[in-house]
Amino acid sequence: MPLSVHGLRKSFNGRTVLKGVDFSVAAGELVAFLGANGSGKSTTLRCVMGITNPDSGSISIDGTALETLQGRELQQARQRMAMIFQKIHLVPRRTALDNVCAGALSRIPTVRSLSSLLLPADVQQEALDCLDRVGLADRAFDRVGRLSGGQQQRVAVARALCQRADVVLADEPVSALDPHAAEQVMALLRELAHSEGLAVAAVLHQPDLALRYADRSIGLLHGSMTFDLPSTEITADHLDTLYAPDRDVSDRDVSDRTQAA
Amino acid sequence: MTPHTLTPAVARRDSTSESRVALVRPKKPLRWITTAAVAAAVVGLHAVAIEGTDFKPGLLVDGWKGMAAFIGDAFPPDLSWEKTLRPGLEATLVTLWIGLLGTTLSVPSALLLAALAANNTSPHRLVYQAARAILSFFRAVPDIVFALIFVTAVGLGPFAGVLALICHNTGVMGKLWAESMEEIDAGPQEALRTAGANRIQQVANATLPMVVPQFVGLLLYRFDVNVRSSLVLGLVGAGGIGLLINQSIKSFQFDSMLTHILIVLVLIIVVDQFSAWIRRRLAA
Numbered sequence: 179m180p181l182s183v184h185g186l187r188k189s190f191n192g193r194t195v196l197k198g199v200d201f202s203v204a205a206g207e208l209v210a211f212l213g214a215n216g217s218g219k220s221t222t223l224r225c226v227m228g229i230t231n232p233d234s235g236s237i238s239i240d241g242t243a244l245e246t247l248q249g250r251e252l253q254q255a256r257q258r259m260a261m262i263f264q265k266i267h268l269v270p271r272r273t274a275l276d277n278v279c280a281g282a283l284s285r286i287p288t289v290r291s292l293s294s295l296l297l298p299a300d301v302q303q304e305a306l307d308c309l310d311r312v313g314l315a316d317r318a319f320d321r322v323g324r325l326s327g328g329q330q331q332r333v334a335v336a337r338a339l340c341q342r343a344d345v346v347l348a349d350e351p352v353s354a355l356d357p358h359a360a361e362q363v364m365a366l367l368r369e370l371a372h373s374e375g376l377a378v379a380a381v382l383h384q385p386d387l388a389l390r391y392a393d394r395s396i397g398l399l400h401g402s403m404t405f406d407l408p409s410t411e412i413t414a415d416h417l418d419t420l421y422a423p424d425r426d427v428s429d430r431d432v433s434d435r436t437q438a439a
Numbered sequence: 440m441t442p443h444t445l446t447p448a449v450a451r452r453d454s455t456s457e458s459r460v461a462l463v464r465p466k467k468p469l470r471w472i473t474t475a476a477v478a479a480a481v482v483g484l485h486a487v488a489i490e491g492t493d494f495k496p497g498l499l500v501d502g503w504k505g506m507a508a509f510i511g512d513a514f515p516p517d518l519s520w521e522k523t524l525r526p527g528l529e530a531t532l533v534t535l536w537i538g539l540l541g542t543t544l545s546v547p548s549a550l551l552l553a554a555l556a557a558n559n560t561s562p563h564r565l566v567y568q569a570a571r572a573i574l575s576f577f578r579a580v581p582d583i584v585f586a587l588i589f590v591t592a593v594g595l596g597p598f599a600g601v602l603a604l605i606c607h608n609t610g611v612m613g614k615l616w617a618e619s620m621e622e623i624d625a626g627p628q629e630a631l632r633t634a635g636a637n638r639i640q641q642v643a644n645a646t647l648p649m650v651v652p653q654f655v656g657l658l659l660y661r662f663d664v665n666v667r668s669s670l671v672l673g674l675v676g677a678g679g680i681g682l683l684i685n686q687s688i689k690s691f692q693f694d695s696m697l698t699h700i701l702i703v704l705v706l707i708i709v710v711d712q713f714s715a716w717i718r719r720r721l722a723a
């Protein structure tokens with residue numbers, strides 16, 4: 179398994195946000211995370227990426243547990259995972275090609291990465307090939323700020339490819355896009371999984387996208403997994419438990435509002 | 440829609456109907472005491488300040504004759520080419536060059552210190568504190584003091600002015616640049632960190648490219664300010680048109696002084712328009 183996660187727990191200021199999350203993503207598979215706002219989807223991905231430190235739990239890449247690694251080895255293992263963000267996080271003033279090259283920074287000596295003029299030719303060629311894989315080779319020398327939202331997110335995917343990641347984690351990659359661009363990006367992620375063998379996990383805001391594109395869907399409710407099923411087996415009941423109006427009294431916001439009414 | 444067709448839920452929003460929630464602002468009993476205390480403090484400070492600066496408008500009224508004579512002597516401005524205009528224009532160019540070099544030559548030091556003094560790019564808390572302290576020092580010492588110091592080292596002349604501006608401008612521009620870096624969206628930098636880029640690579644490939652427009656805008660603003668500062672530096676012997684203005688006042692040639700001031704006026708308008716033009720093009 180390229181990525182497997184066991185017993186992931188995390189609390190912020192004494193409030194438990196992840197209560198033991200277990201999942202794995204196989205090569206060639208697109209897995210969707212579903213859940214209401216605040217259910218812990220982003221925290222899960224951020225813990226896996228190492229942006230946030232989990233309280234406990236084990237994350238393995240190709241069977242190697244990250245907690246057994248240190249220093250350079252840990253860094254190299256982490257670089258096999260790339261993250262795609264809802265807000266895209268490209269540099270708008272730079273060209274698509276320069277942004278994609280940035281995915282390769284960990285392989286480039288620091289002095290040669292200070293300016294796009296110094297970047298090694300083979301890295302630039304690889305970046306162009308990555309742009310080609312997302313269908314944007316013809317926009318390589320356009321500033322990213324001039325591209326549409328959907329094109330920008332595809333450039334971000336190309337950056338992940340240029341990182342040579344084999345696990346791609348995407349946090350609401352299409353939430354900021356119009357419906358057509360969202361379909362395009364989802365199709366691209368699915369294709370990368372199915373034909374290039376990447377392990378892709380994506381947090382999705384719309385369940386229908388998950389049902390149509392993901393091979394498997396995982397439901398998160400208050401930091402616990404409620405289901406982990408092939409998307410074809412997901413029913414309306416499954417989704418209702420995730421998004422139904424909150425009956426949990428521990429959620430203070432909601433109970434306050436109920437009292438006021 | 441006529442009122443009687445309203446559903447109860449909508450009718451409740453009508454301001455004339457009875458509200459279901461009472462409007463009660465939380466009371467803040469100490470509010471007016473605070474306001475009064477602040478007002479008293481401001482008035483008191485002004486009283487002390489007026490006393491401390493010998494601020495007496497009456498003196499201005501009594502002394503109007505002296506001022507009128509001074510201005511009378513200055514008119515008409517002396518437009519003789521050899522005696523006033525040519526030296527004035529040449530010295531103005533020197534002033535412009537002092538401002539230009541003082542700005543551009545402080546870019547490397549300001550850039551380095553800004554990167555070390557911005558909390559999103561600084562490598563370590565101690566480095567951050569040290570860089571902030573250095574910037575504060577260069578900012579706190581006025582350029583005119585630097586000029587006086589450098590005049591003792593390299594002698595009277597424009598070179599001392601350039602050195603003085605480099606020092607002071609490093610402090611000011613470094614601070615402004617550091618602040619604009621801290622305000623920039625942290626997302627792209629975080630994205631590169633998760634891709635395994637080291638700190639320097641993150642700064643060079645995300646943070647700096649993101650702040651280029653702000654940096655150039657601030658650079659132009661500082662150029663504008665520095666050209667005006669270099670005028671004042673001329674007064675303490677650092678060359679340029681300021682020096683000529685000082686000399687013409689000391690030798691009571693007020694008509695030459697007026698010519699020089701008019702030239703300065705043109706220079707400042709030109710520099711101001713130029714930097715506004717560039718900033719407009721950047722924003723577009």
Ligand SMILES: Nc1ncnc2c1ncn2[C@@H]1O[C@H](COP(=O)(O)OP(=O)(O)O)[C@@H](O)[C@H]1O
Pocket residue numbers: 190191195213214215216217218219220221222
């Ligand atoms: N850095 C943080 N500090 C404190 N609380 C956080 C932090 N990050 C997330 N949370 C909280 O954790 C919960 C889960 O957040 P998140 O994982 O972003 O949810 P989701 O992505 O499913 O909407 C939320 O209640 C959120 O407020």
Ligand SMILES: [Mg+2]
Pocket residue numbers: 219220221349
């Ligand atoms: Mg989220």
